[in-house]
Amino acid sequence: MNIIETFDLTKTYGFLFWKKKEPALDKLNIAIQEGLVHGFLGPNGAGKTTTIKLIMDLIFPTHGEVKVFGKDPSDLDVKKNIGFLPDSPAFSSYLSAYDFLNICAKLHQIHALKRRDRIMEVLAAVKMEKHRDSKLGGFSRGMLQRIGIAQAILNKPKLLILDEPLVGLDPHGRQELKDIIVEEKKNGTTVFFSSHILSDVEKICDTISILNRGVLLCCGRIDELLSVTGLRAHVNPGNDDCVKELMGLASGTIKLPNGSWDLVFQNSEEAMAKISQVKEKAPDALVLAPTRESLEEFFFRKVENSTDIS
Ligand SMILES: Nc1ncnc2c1ncn2[C@@H]1O[C@H](COP(=O)(O)OP(=O)(O)O)[C@@H](O)[C@H]1O
Numbered sequence: 004m005n006i007i008e009t010f011d012l013t014k015t016y017g018f019l020f021w022k023k024k025e026p027a028l029d030k031l032n033i034a035i036q037e038g039l040v041h042g043f044l045g046p047n048g049a050g051k052t053t054t055i056k057l058i059m060d061l062i063f064p065t066h067g068e069v070k071v072f073g074k075d076p077s078d079l080d081v082k083k084n085i086g087f088l089p090d091s092p093a094f095s096s097y098l099s100a101y102d103f104l105n106i107c108a109k110l111h112q113i114h115a116l117k118r119r120d121r122i123m124e125v126l127a128a129v130k131m132e133k134h135r136d137s138k139l140g141g142f143s144r145g146m147l148q149r150i151g152i153a154q155a156i157l158n159k160p161k162l163l164i165l166d167e168p169l170v171g172l173d174p175h176g177r178q179e180l181k182d183i184i185v186e187e188k189k190n191g192t193t194v195f196f197s198s199h200i201l202s203d204v205e206k207i208c209d210t211i212s213i214l215n216r217g218v219l220l221c222c223g224r225i226d227e228l229l230s231v232t233g234l235r236a237h238v239n240p241g242n243d244d245c246v247k248e249l250m251g252l253a254s255g256t257i258k259l260p261n262g263s264w265d266l267v268f269q270n271s272e273e274a275m276a277k278i279s280q281v282k283e284k285a286p287d288a289l290v291l292a293p294t295r296e297s298l299e300e301f302f303f304r305k306v307e308n309s310t311d312i313s
């Protein structure tokens with residue numbers, strides 16, 4: 004089942020005479036499958052926040068439509084099942100972390116007897132238990148981002164929408180956020196998050212889409228989108244004769260502590276022919292796997308090509 008679907012979704016900001024010529028989002032068609040983590044990627048100004056606001060029913064499309072759980076996003080049942088972290092959330096500085104989450108829990112109509120436990124659970128998930136009684140006004144950007152994430156998962160949503168959740172987090176915080184996303188996915192939650200920070204996004208996404216200047220450049224499974232750039236051969240211990248044969252053609256070699264080797268080859272006829280020859284002679288010595296370009300390489304290739312055309 005598709006959790007989010009957009010049909011020619013278009014948004015042009017402004018009104019009548021003041022309407023901008025260029026749409027912020029131009030005929031977007033995407034389908035997000037249940038239970039997957041989707042990375043919604045694009046440079047600044049690409050139209051990511053605009054799309055998220057349309058999904059969240061915070062602004063209205065100029066043309067086209069969006070369906071969430073197969074329904075109009077204004078449907079109350081839809082809203083109840085979404086957890087949302089906006090791109091620049093504002094917090095009341097005089098509230099403590101606990102008090103803020105308590106208000107959110109009341110808004111979500113979490114039963115009074117379960118509220119405290121659930122708040123402590125989400126504070127633990129974002130590693131903020133120690134700060135439960137501190138005022139939000141004294142929190143750093145990263146700490147506020149964690150509280151924002153805590154409120155987004157408070158109602159155990161079926162769909163989690165996060166707008167630039169990695170911004171403001173240090174590498175450690177980013178890793179923890181990724182762990183939370185993976186954990187949410189394990190619980191069956193569909194996660195849709197936007198990002199312009201690509202490094203290690205690919206490790207947690209099942210599917211991605213790339214947007215540039217309001218136009219969708221691609222959408223699909225990450226392993227199908229990234230091109231194969233070569234081959235990695237893992238040579239089991241005790242097969243040094245195979246390593247000797249192949250080493251000269253490899254672009255990278257690593258000897259592992261257990262005596263096995265990892266050899267990396269670029270796509271070349273000579274290398275591929277030699278590998279299949281060695282594999283034929285000693286089928287159990289080698290384990291082969293394709294190597295792919297990184298998401299970063301793919302992203303810049305796509306975005307630069309689309310910018311060249313316009
Ligand atoms: N409220 C608004 N009024 C006018 N233009 C807007 C508004 N919000 C966003 N835009 C414009 O729409 C485009 C897409 O913005 P946005 O969706 O925020 O991109 P992203 O989140 O990918 O950085 C940008 O050119 C931005 O300047």
Ligand SMILES: [Mg+2]
Nearest residue numbers: 051052090167
């Ligand atoms: Mg944005």
